[in-house]
Amino acid sequence: MEESQALAAFAALSQETRLRIVRLLVQGGPEGMAAGAIGEALGGATTSRLSFHLTHLEHSGLVQSRRDGRFIIYSAVYPALAELVGFLMQDCCQGHPEICAPAVAALNCACAPTPARKA
Amino acid sequence: MEESQALAAFAALSQETRLRIVRLLVQGGPEGMAAGAIGEALGGATTSRLSFHLTHLEHSGLVQSRRDGRFIIYSAVYPALAELVGFLMQDCCQGHPEICAPAVAALNCACAPTPARKA
DNA sequence: CCATTAATTCAACATCTATTGAGAGGTTGA
DNA sequence: TCAACCTCTCAATAGATGTTGAATTAATGG
Numbered sequence: 270m271e272e273s274q275a276l277a278a279f280a281a282l283s284q285e286t287r288l289r290i291v292r293l294l295v296q297g298g299p300e301g302m303a304a305g306a307i308g309e310a311l312g313g314a315t316t317s318r319l320s321f322h323l324t325h326l327e328h329s330g331l332v333q334s335r336r337d338g339r340f341i342i343y344s345a346v347y348p349a350l351a352e353l354v355g356f357l358m359q360d361c362c363q364g365h366p367e368i369c370a371p372a373v374a375a376l377n378c379a380c381a382p383t384p385a386r387k388a
Numbered sequence: 389m390e391e392s393q394a395l396a397a398f399a400a401l402s403q404e405t406r407l408r409i410v411r412l413l414v415q416g417g418p419e420g421m422a423a424g425a426i427g428e429a430l431g432g433a434t435t436s437r438l439s440f441h442l443t444h445l446e447h448s449g450l451v452q453s454r455r456d457g458r459f460i461i462y463s464a465v466y467p468a469l470a471e472l473v474g475f476l477m478q479d480c481c482q483g484h485p486e487i488c489a490p491a492v493a494a495l496n497c498a499c500a501p502t503p504a505r506k507a
Numbered sequence: 508c509c510a511t512t513a514a515t516t517c518a519a520c521a522t523c524t525a526t527t528g529a530g531a532g533g534t535t536g537a
Numbered sequence: 538t539c540a541a542c543c544t545c546t547c548a549a550t551a552g553a554t555g556t557t558g559a560a561t562t563a564a565t566g567g
Contacts (some may be wrong), residue, residue: 282398292476363415438514
C-alpha cells in the first residue's frame with residue numbers, strides 16, 4: 270500500500286460522520302446499505318452532507334458503491350481496511366512478538382484468533 | 389475506546405509527517421527515539437514543525453514522551469494503536485469469519501497469528 | 508556562570524475542509 | 538409521459554489545520 274492511499278484513508282476516517290459510516294458498513298457486512306438507510310441509521314444528516322461524505326469515502330477506497338434500482342448501495346472494502354492496518358503496524362515487533370502481542374490481542378475480532386484464544 | 393479518541397487518532401494519522409513519525413516509532417520499538425533523531429530520519433523538517441507534530445501525536449494518545457537529559461524520547465503507544473484498530477473493525481464479521489478473514493490475514497504481523505499460519 | 512546543544516512556544520499567514528440550501532439527474536410504477 | 542422517489546452536484550461561507558521564523562525554556566560540560 271502506498272503512503273498517499275493510507276493518508277487519504279486516515280483523513281477519511283478522521284471525520285465523525287465518515288467514521289460512523291465506515292463502522293456501520295463494517296458491521297453491515299458485504300451486502301451493504303443504501304445511502305438513505307445509512308442516513309437514517311446515523312440520524313440528522315442532510316442528504317447533501319451524506320453524499321459528500323460517502324463520495325469522500327469512496328475516493329479514499331474504504332467504501333464502494335453500486336446502483337440497485339433507485340438506490341445506491343454502499344459497502345465496506347474489507348481488504349482496503351486490512352491493508353491500512355497492515356501499513357500502520359508494519360514491522361511492529363521486529364522479532365520480538367511480546368512487544369505488541371497484548372496490543373494485537375485487543376483486536377477482539379473473531380476472525381483474527383489470538384494466542385490467548387488459542388484458535 | 390471512545391469515538392472522540394478514535395477521531396483524534398485518525399486525524400493525527402492523516403498527515404504525512406505524523407504518519408511517518410508513527411510508523412518510524414512503531415518499527416523503533418519500546419525504547420523510542422529522540423526528537424532530533426526522528427527529524428534526521430525523516431529529513432527536511434524544521435524543529436518547530438517537528439515539535440508541532442510530535443505534540444499533536446502525543447495529545448492523540450498514539451505516542452508518548454519522556455525526558456532523558458537534554459533529549460526528549462518519543463515512543464509508540466502500542467495498546468492505543470491496537471485499540472484504534474479494534475474500534476474500527478469492531479464486529480467486522482458478525483459470526484461469519486470468512487467475510488473478513490482474508491483481510492485480517494493481510495495484517496502480516498508476526499504477533500498476530502492467522503488461521504493460514506496456523507500458529 | 509557561560510556557551511552550547513536539544514527541543515518547545517508563539518503569532519501570523521496561507522491553505523484545506525465541512526456545511527448549507529437550492530437545484531438537477533436518473534429510475535420506477537401508474 | 539407524469540409524478541414520486543432516491544441521490545448527487547454546485548457555489549458560497551465559516552471553521553479548522555499546517556507552515557514559517559524568531560524568541561524561549563531546559564540541561565550539560567568546561
